[in-house]
Amino acid sequence: MRTIGxxxxxxxxxxxxxxxxxxxxxxxxxxxxxxxxxxxxxxxFAEVVALQKSDRWDEAAALLSDAARRLERAGADCILICTNTMHLVADAVATAVSVPLIDIRHETGRTLAAAGKKRPLLLATRYTMEHGFYADYMRAEFNIEVVVPNEIDRAKVHSVIFDELCCGIVKDDSRQALEKIIQRGMDAGADSVILGCTEICLSLTDDNVALPAFDSTTIHSNAAVAHALGMDFKSEQNAV
Structure with a gap:
């Protein structure tokens, strides 16, 4: 069995x-x-959030690259960045080590593609929804056009993530607000929804979403296990 970093x-x-x-x-x-x-x-996380808020992504890249190198020295055979947002610096982290970086965007994208989804609604932090690194990757690699909520809804999703879920707080009214955002996305033509923040699975499940949901945390975790066990990754099995 390979070691997961x-x-x-x-x-x-x-x-x-x-x-x-x-x-x-x-x-x-x-x-x-x-x-x-x-x-x-x-x-x-407080240190990372401070870098995000001040737009110091080069420093964030250096911080995560150092962590990746430490994992490689500790015997890791692959690296996972356990957050969607920090894949903004994934290229820098990948080049810092000689073992593969398992990219959450890639695994989520090929899972969507295998399911025939072309217009997923992305629920994530404001950085992930607005900086383009996620949507651009999906378009370039899989010809998938990511849809994002409107500005008011993006602010709500971001607030639920940082002010509640990252603190271990799960509120029914916030879950209901996310459900309504998904409904509006479906009304606007989205054919699925990416749970594109690794905390969102704490609130939303397949029982409370109007669209086929793809949980990036589960997809990423499954890809890590497949790599560790030397198995073929069955992406179509990772939809919520």
Whole structure:
């Protein structure tokens, strides 16, 4: 079994989901007391958020690249950035190490493509929805046109993520607000929804969304397990 390297802590709420999902998946596949070989660098999210807010992405790239190198030295055979937003610096992190970076955008994109989805609504942080690195990647790699909510809805999604979910707070009224945003996306022509922040799965499930939902956290975790076990990645199985 290969060792999975996780750059976590952004936030630790979603990193805990990664740890649980990866280990549950390995146990399901191998049985008994099997669990994943994992190395982790858990960052101080407050430090990362300060860099995001001040638009210091070069410094953020250096911080995550250093974490990736530490994981490689610790024996990691692949690297995961356990957050969608920080894939804004994924290219820099990938070039900092010799082991593969498993990119959440790529795994989510090919899962969408396998399901025949062309216009997914993206629910994520403001950085992910507005900076273009996510939508541009999907368009270039998979000919998928990502749809984002309107400005008011983007602000609401961002607030729910940072002010609530990243703090472990899950509110029914916020879940209902996200459901309404998804409904508006469907009305505007979206054919699916990307849960494009790794904390959103704490609030939304397939029982409360109007569109076929693709949980980026689950997709990313499954891809890590597939790599660790040397298996073919079955992307079509990762839709919520």
């Amino acid at each position: 996780l750059i976590g802590g952004m936030s630790w709420e979603s990193t805990a989901v990664y740890y649980r999902q990866i280990n549950e998946n390995v146990r399901t596949r191998l049985g008994g007391l099997a669990s994943a070989k994992i190395a982790m660098q858990s960052l101080d």
